[in-house]
Amino acid sequence: MSKKDCGNHDTFWCSCKIKKKYRKILIGLAILIVLVLLAILIVWLALRPTKPQYYLQDMIVYNLNLTGPTYLSTTIQVTLKSHNPNDHIGIYYDKLDVYAIYKGQQITIPTELPTQYQGHDDVSIWSPYLYGIDVPLAPYLTVALEQDEAAGYVLIQVRVEGRLRWKVGTWISGHYHIDVNCPAFLTVGGDGAGDHGFHYKPVTQCNVEV
Numbered sequence: 001m002s003k004k005d006c007g008n009h010d011t012f013w014c015s016c017k018i019k020k021k022y023r024k025i026l027i028g029l030a031i032l033i034v035l036v037l038l039a040i041l042i043v044w045l046a047l048r049p050t051k052p053q054y055y056l057q058d059m060i061v062y063n064l065n066l067t068g069p070t071y072l073s074t075t076i077q078v079t080l081k082s083h084n085p086n087d088h089i090g091i092y093y094d095k096l097d098v099y100a101i102y103k104g105q106q107i108t109i110p111t112e113l114p115t116q117y118q119g120h121d122d123v124s125i126w127s128p129y130l131y132g133i134d135v136p137l138a139p140y141l142t143v144a145l146e147q148d149e150a151a152g153y154v155l156i157q158v159r160v161e162g163r164l165r166w167k168v169g170t171w172i173s174g175h176y177h178i179d180v181n182c183p184a185f186l187t188v189g190g191d192g193a194g195d196h197g198f199h200y201k202p203v204t205q206c207n208v209e210v
Contacts, residue, residue, distance in 0.1 A: 096162035
C-alpha cells in the first residue's frame with residue numbers, strides 16, 4: 001500500500017505500516033505453529049504407540065449367590081496385569097474402573113483403580129475387589145446361571161474402562177478412551193476349586209481397544 005493509498009496523511013500512513021507489521025507477525029506465528037504441529041505429527045507417526053497389554057492373572061470368587069428369585073450377590077477379587085510395550089512412550093492412566101459382567105449384564109459396581117504413570121516397558125499389577133449386592137437380574141439370566149453352575153462352568157467378563165494419555169518426551173496427548181475385556185472361565189467344584197467352590201483357569205490375553 002503506497003503513501004497515496006493512505007490519503008497522503010501521516011497518521012494514515014503510520015496506520016498502514018503498523019497493519020503490515022502485525023500481518024507479518026501473525027503470518028510468522030501461524031507458520032511456526034504449523035511447523036511445530038507437523039513435527040509432533042512426524043514424531044507420533046514414527047514412534048507409532050502400541051496399545052497396552054492386559055492379563056487377568058487370577059480371580060477369586062468368594063461368593064456368587066442368588067439372593068432371591070431375580071437377585072444376585074457376589075464378591076470377587078481379581079488380579080490384573082498391565083504392560084506398556086512401547087520403548088519410547090509413557091502412559092498416564094487418569095481413570096480406570098473395573099467391574100464384572102455375566103452374559104452382557106453388569107453384576108458388580110465399578111471399582112476405581114488408582115491413577116498412575118506407566119513408563120516405557122513398565123508393568124503394573126492391581127488386585128481390586130469387586131462387589132455386587134442384591135443386583136437385579138433378568139429372569140432368563142437367573143435360569144442361565146443355575147444351569148451353568150449345574151453344568152460345572154461359568155463364564156464371566158472382567159471389564160476395565162477409563163481414560164489414558166500418551167507421553168512422548170515432554171509432549172502429552174489428549175485423553176483417549178480405553179476398553180479392556182478379560183474373559184474369566186470358572187469351573188464349579190472339582191479339583192482346584194478351593195474353599196469357595198470356583199476355580200479360575202486363565203484362558204487368553206485380554207482384548208484391549210484404545
